[in-house]
Amino acid sequence: MNQRSKHAVTVLRSILRVTASYDRLVTRDTGLTVSQLLLLRILEEEGECPAGTIASRMGISQATTTSLLHKLDQKGLVQRRRGDIDKRQVWLSLTNDGVDKLANAPEGLQTKFGERFEALADWEQSMLVAGLERVASLLDAEKLDASAVLTAEEMLRVQTESEAS
Amino acid sequence: MNQRSKHAVTVLRSILRVTASYDRLVTRDTGLTVSQLLLLRILEEEGECPAGTIASRMGISQATTTSLLHKLDQKGLVQRRRGDIDKRQVWLSLTNDGVDKLANAPEGLQTKFGERFEALADWEQSMLVAGLERVASLLDAEKLDASAVLTAEEMLRVQTESEAS
DNA sequence: ATAGATTTGTTTGGTCATCAAAGTTTATTG
DNA sequence: CAATAAACTTTGATGACCAAACAAATCTAT
Structure with a gap:
């Protein structure tokens, strides 16, 4: 695997770690x-x-x-x-x-991340979302046949609607 | 929070979920x-x-x-x-x-994701990495003062080097 | 109908990650 | 030297998760 894809994985991991800490905060706040x-x-x-x-x-x-x-x-x-x-x-x-x-x-991840995200320029927001979706698809493609997990689309539906406040 | 940032969070979550399943596979394979x-x-x-x-x-x-x-x-x-x-x-x-x-x-996430990632055009790889880093920074900025977690940079150092095979 | 297979959910018994608080041993410092 | 701090371990929890065994209900093919 080349250097750049290793790096990509690394950054992904760092994202995972940070979101996990958010989760802990939410748990403490909401019980x-x-x-x-x-x-x-x-x-x-x-x-x-x-x-x-x-x-x-x-x-x-x-x-x-x-x-x-x-x-x-x-x-x-x-x-x-x-x-x-x-x-x-x-x-x-x-x-x-x-x-x-x-x-x-509280929406934890949402709230904090959302604020910052919305402070970005419009074009950058689009770019980031597109990038995330691409990454999700790269990961997901491999995953789908291996176990019963939601497709990205299903998940999207679930959470987009339920989280609309 | 606007629709697009909600969507961004949703996609992030789907990424989290998929990576978690990868983790389970790795655990099963390696013990x-x-x-x-x-x-x-x-x-x-x-x-x-x-x-x-x-x-x-x-x-x-x-x-x-x-x-x-x-x-x-x-x-x-x-x-x-x-x-x-x-x-x-x-x-x-x-x-x-x-x-x-x-x-x-086996490197689990790495291997599978890496293959697909490397199949992408060069410009797209760069774009994705840049996007991930941006997202990490959006998340991280909020996080740093709240608990003792590695900074993105530290993590990067840790994993870039150790995962270089 | 009716025996056998399937589906739905629950229970039981584990594994693993993680933490806080209390405890131990060894420095360090006033 | 006594008090305090630091590095680790222990103890006792919680929570997520799963597989396997189980119970109840439904379906199906004879």
């Missing part, structure tokens, strides 16, 4: 982990839906989903309801508290 | 987690050094470092030695097995 928040956001956008939908949207196993739900349930942020037609399913929805919590959750 | 590999790489580059150096280079606590070291020690990949001048210090170094393991470790 909700990033995974938990993501689950709530998906639920907000999706409306009532079965647990499996959450799992595939988040790209995690059913087992992990169950445990996340357990915690959110304890906190009183989500509700579970047995399916009518298919009784194996568990339909999920936000409680009022869940909705509130989401509404008040 | 070493990404943290463990990173520790080894730093040790390779740094040469024998005290535990604290590892902690600050990795941006993790001493406690975490100790536990990582414990595992690598058990696997026989690192050696610990009490400092001569300062006996509080624990000097670390790779064992022969550690060196071998590192040499044979």
Whole structure:
């Protein structure tokens, strides 16, 4: 691998590290982990839906989903309801508290990054987004056939809508 | 926050997710987690050094470092030695097995991403790297005063050198 | 219908990363 | 020398995550 692609990977890693620290801050501020928040956001956008939908949207196993739900349930942020037609399913929805919590959750990464991003010139914003998308596609192409992860597009849909405040 | 910056965050997140899955693959292939590999790489580059150096280079606590070291020690990949001048210090170094393991470790993210990246036109490579660096700086600026994390530059040094095979 | 396969979700039992706080040993400094 | 600081370890948590075993419900092909 040439020097430049190594460098690209390096920078990518540094991005990962910084975002991870943001996540820690958000967790401290909200009392909700990033995974938990993501689950709530998906639920907000999706409306009532079965647990499996959450799992595939988040790209995690059913087992992990169950445990996340357990915690959110304890906190009183989500509700579970047995399916009518298919009784194996568990339909999920936000409680009022869940909705509130989401509404008040700081957006962490978003807020800080967003400010700076918006301070950039228009052309630069476009360029950066295009670049990120390109990188995502380079990574993703390899990934897609290897496991059940959302496509970039699906993720885009999930988060663009749910994060629109 | 405007639509475009939301979108930028979304794409960033999708990148995070994909890289996380890569990490899982690497772990399965090597029997070493990404943290463990990173520790080894730093040790390779740094040469024998005290535990604290590892902690600050990795941006993790001493406690975490100790536990990582414990595992690598058990696997026989690192050696610990009490400092001569300062006996509080624990000097670390790779064992022969550690060196071998590192040499044979697949680079995961690197390899796959690298191939695709190198297939791009030269100008596009430059553009992407520049974009990533810009994004890192947007994120990092906010971050630096909030906790003890490596600066982009430090990380760059660490990984550029250690990953040069 | 009905036995067998599949799907949905839960449980159980692990691994790993990570931290804070308390503890130990060894410097350092007033 | 006594107090303080530094370098590491231990202890005790939390959280994410998964695989495998399980239960319940549904589907399917005979």
